[in-house]
Amino acid sequence: MKIKKRGEFIYFNKKAYDVLKNYLLHKVDSIKNIFILVDDITHAHCLPILFQNINFLKKSNVIKIKSGEEEKNINTCIQICKNLEKFKATRKSLIINLGGGVITDIGGFVASIFKRGIRFINIPTTLLGMVDAAIGYKTGVNLNYIKNEIGSFYIPEFLIIDTHFLRTLPNKEIVSGMAEMLKHGLIASQNFWEQMIQIQTDIMIQNENKWMNLIHQSILIKQNIVNQDPKEEGLRKILNFGHTIGHALESYFMNINKILHGIAVIMGMIYESWISCKINGLSISDYKEIKSILSTLCPIENKISGLEIKKLLFIMEHDKKNEKNKIQFSLLKEIGKCSYNCQVPSSLIKESFLN
Numbered sequence: 001m002k003i004k005k006r007g008e009f010i011y012f013n014k015k016a017y018d019v020l021k022n023y024l025l026h027k028v029d030s031i032k033n034i035f036i037l038v039d040d041i042t043h044a045h046c047l048p049i050l051f052q053n054i055n056f057l058k059k060s061n062v063i064k065i066k067s068g069e070e071e072k073n074i075n076t077c078i079q080i081c082k083n084l085e086k087f088k089a090t091r092k093s094l095i096i097n098l099g100g101g102v103i104t105d106i107g108g109f110v111a112s113i114f115k116r117g118i119r120f121i122n123i124p125t126t127l128l129g130m131v132d133a134a135i136g137y138k139t140g141v142n143l144n145y146i147k148n149e150i151g152s153f154y155i156p157e158f159l160i161i162d163t164h165f166l167r168t169l170p171n172k173e174i175v176s177g178m179a180e181m182l183k184h185g186l187i188a189s190q191n192f193w194e195q196m197i198q199i200q201t202d203i204m205i206q207n208e209n210k211w212m213n214l215i216h217q218s219i220l221i222k223q224n225i226v227n228q229d230p231k232e233e234g235l236r237k238i239l240n241f242g243h244t245i246g247h248a249l250e251s252y253f254m255n256i257n258k259i260l261h262g263i264a265v266i267m268g269m270i271y272e273s274w275i276s277c278k279i280n281g282l283s284i285s286d287y288k289e290i291k292s293i294l295s296t297l298c299p300i301e302n303k304i305s306g307l308e309i310k311k312l313l314f315i316m317e318h319d320k321k322n323e324k325n326k327i328q329f330s331l332l333k334e335i336g337k338c339s340y341n342c343q344v345p346s347s348l349i350k351e352s353f354l355n
């Protein structure tokens with residue numbers, strides 16, 4: 001897989017629209033060959049901003065799906081393909097994904113299979129989309145409640161990051177994106193972690209430049225890791241820090257009292273930092289700092305019960321990321337340094353929930 005060099009293909013705010021406009025005018029033969037994928041919420045909040053910046057896009061084809069993770073399935077992809085066909089899309093067509101991670105995952109996947117692959121551009125509109133989902137060439141949909149069971153690695157033409165979209169994003173979605181940004185600091189840059197812990201969600205709107213800068217740094221951290229190991233054979237696994245336990249919590253609570261991915265990851269990072277402290281050399285003072293910062297974003301009010309712990313372990317034992325039947329963890333060595341392929345005894349995983 002040919003990977004473009006770091007920073008080569010992500011454009012920010014105003015300049016981004018010039019790049020996009022230029023690309024559309026010179027690299028796409030007809031406006032009828034441009035398809036914008038939105039969900040009903042980004043249709044209302046984000047499409048007008050895109051049109052304001054590039055007026056002629058009003059004449060392109062808009063494909064709208066319902067918003068929500070439930071829509072991230074193969075049936076939605078078939079519907080989108082049927083729409084592309086109805087509007088006579090060709091191999092030269094282009095899909096512009098305008099939305100959160102659900103839209104960029106679905107749209108990227110459709111682009112990778114329609115007529116054996118057409119071009120696409122990502123315009124993420126959630127914080128999580130900007131710093132995580134739209135970066136790293138993974139596309140896909142869920143199958144029978146198994147997350148991202150069908151998918152592909154597929155490279156967009158480029159990405160556009162416009163922080164104006166974040167103005168309408170609900171606070172809980174901001175926290176979700178922040179969880180991944182904090183993770184980027186913990187696994188790869190102490191300096192970035194320190195910048196992140198000084199900022200609070202509520203000053204997001206007033207301080208857009210500051211946020212732009214943090215988003216940019218966060219993207220570079222992920223891009224740098226992904227470019228060294230695009231197919232997740234080694235180093236890229238550090239991006240899973242907090243996610244082994246986080247995914248189990250997300251799956252377990254899915255049927256009881258749904259929790260957001262970001263919240264599950266914050267809890268997962270607290271528990272996995274404790275494990276890191278026990279067996280991977282993370283110092284107690286680093287652990288205490290991590291726990292105190294992350295707990296302010298997501299206070300863990302109720303301790304997880306013994307029965308719940310059993311069920312969580314069962315989920316982890318059946319995770320598709322396991323190798324040789326062993327649950328794999330990425331654990332911190334210190335703030336800014338992370339190891340991968342760590343095996344953790346079940347007894348220690350259980351104990352982590354009790355701290």
Ligand SMILES: NC(=O)c1ccc[n+]([C@@H]2O[C@H](COP(=O)([O-])OP(=O)(O)OC[C@H]3O[C@@H](n4cnc5c(N)ncnc54)[C@H](O)[C@@H]3O)[C@@H](O)[C@H]2O)c1
Binds near residue numbers: 072125147166
């Ligand atoms: N491909 C990857 O590498 C990768 C990485 C991380 C996450 N993901 C995937 O990303 C998805 C989660 O992404 P998400 O959190 O962005 O979810 P999402 O796309 O569902 O967006 C969250 C909500 O915000 C709404 N929204 C989007 N932009 C908005 C805006 N500007 N203003 C107001 N509302 C807006 C959406 O309609 C939705 O209701 C998951 O499916 C996850 O598996 C993929």
Ligand SMILES: [Zn+2]
Binds near residue numbers: 180243
């Ligand atoms: Zn995540």
